[in-house]
Amino acid sequence: MTRNDVTNQFEPSDPDFAARVKQSFSEQAIMHTIGAVLVGVEPGRVQIELPYQQGLTQQDGFIHAGVSATIMDSACGYAAFSLMPSSARVLTIEFKTNLLAPAAGDSFCAVGEVRKPGRSLFFAEAELHARRDDSDKLVATMTATLMAVQG
Amino acid sequence: MTRNDVTNQFEPSDPDFAARVKQSFSEQAIMHTIGAVLVGVEPGRVQIELPYQQGLTQQDGFIHAGVSATIMDSACGYAAFSLMPSSARVLTIEFKTNLLAPAAGDSFCAVGEVRKPGRSLFFAEAELHARRDDSDKLVATMTATLMAVQG
Amino acid sequence: MTRNDVTNQFEPSDPDFAARVKQSFSEQAIMHTIGAVLVGVEPGRVQIELPYQQGLTQQDGFIHAGVSATIMDSACGYAAFSLMPSSARVLTIEFKTNLLAPAAGDSFCAVGEVRKPGRSLFFAEAELHARRDDSDKLVATMTATLMAVQG
Amino acid sequence: MTRNDVTNQFEPSDPDFAARVKQSFSEQAIMHTIGAVLVGVEPGRVQIELPYQQGLTQQDGFIHAGVSATIMDSACGYAAFSLMPSSARVLTIEFKTNLLAPAAGDSFCAVGEVRKPGRSLFFAEAELHARRDDSDKLVATMTATLMAVQG
16 A cells, blocks of 8 residues: 555654564574574564575475564564563464465565554554565565563 | 364365375475474365474564464465365465464474365465373464465 | 364353343444344354345345455454453454355355453454355355453 | 555556446445445555445444445455456455454545456455544555456
8 A cells, every 4th residue: 555644653662672672583583593684673663584595495495485474473573562661572463464476585574564553452564575686576465463461 | 163064075186185295295395494294184184293492482482473374374285285186286375373372382283174175266274283291272273265376 | 173172162251141242233233234133142152144135245246245244243243242241342353254155145144153262352263154045155254353342 | 564666556457447347336236235435446446435324333333344344345356356357357365354443433435455466366455544524544454365257
């Protein structure tokens, strides 16, 4: 959508949100296992990159849809987490992914953005782009509901 | 749902469906990477097991939702693939996952079942159960649309 | 799925759950508008019927997918509402619908069932069956997240 | 998402796409029943408006989520239909809706846009905005898969 009405200018309730996101991301062992890197943290917006690796593929040599979902889910989750108070944990309630094209490329970039923050529930969206040479192709999308859990 | 109207008695169009599913599963490098094992193949129904590994976790030590989605997606995909003609490839069009409880346990079992086969599009569902000692807990569900691609 | 592990034997926290569901259903003006009827209320399980009407169709004469979603959403919502304390309201957070066959028939029956109740969030599933003469056909499914709101 | 990479400059394969969309929309009896109006047709982008009516509400007086889904589904469907050849029919395969806020307002506007056209499958997104006086509020989103059916 062309979303002129969306400013994405969220005020984080925790000024140290970026450090908090980076710390939590570093504790996601799966990100190390698949080689995903946190490359951008803004209030309500998180970017994760994943270089192609043969060990992440499905039977046709493309990145498995579940791996695509993994980094989009983390991108959505941390986008929401960046807006939560420092005392909160983040849980994914649900997500839906549409696979638009085979995930073929040299690297993949998941961008997650909060569309609607709330007290306990956050709605976020992510896109996954595949990059090769000069090209940048949208290959998947996600919509997700995240929850802030106190304690 | 209690689904008395569902027989799940599908006739596979390819009598060698099980061998075909096993062969393709063995070519999904991601399954080796995460340690997932194909433990059951029936017409329209596939079961995948995943032992707990610390390297698959998110920040709280549970299996990452994307990893749960990975094995549920493969379970749905191969459930559909088992009913396709031998010449077809399988693509995931979309899936949605609801995370019902933290994926905590010693091992995880994804069961995927076709609910509605079609010429090109298949609808499948999966459940993910977490096992520890005697307990068996439903922790996630998936609904998915798969496509048979000729060639 | 064949769900041997699911008992659907929920204990309602409000013994008057059925009256409460019926009262709220009668306040959904849209149900009167489309001619939907509440035909079954059990703890965590609600059934809604809709006779075919030409005024509910899309361009090919089938019931519009949004109308199918309308009664499946109410079936899921009231299945969750039946398990909530009497002081709670119910809100739909999200739903996903797969349309498996054209909604053609003399009447349509949506059955919604809670799969996972919670303190604030409920996960429910619905199926829509189309009936004509002796036949009963699954034409759509829904998965939904509902929230109990106090006050 | 801020989607700088999306041009939404689709080339319709049928130059008479707008007339075709309007004709088909007029044949959706449900649109007359609920009072929805087609207010914009561009290649790959369709806008539908719905004035508030008490007869479309749920128990709290808001527009029922299924009615919101109804006009978002038609917006997605006709956005896809606008790009299809003149011989094709359009079917919805699946949609997912996130309800972000109560659908309260004087009127509601669903905008559906194709994000990824294909030979047979189209991916589209919709947003639902509630309007009152000067305010315009995002209250729901949809992602949908549509299919072009020949004949």
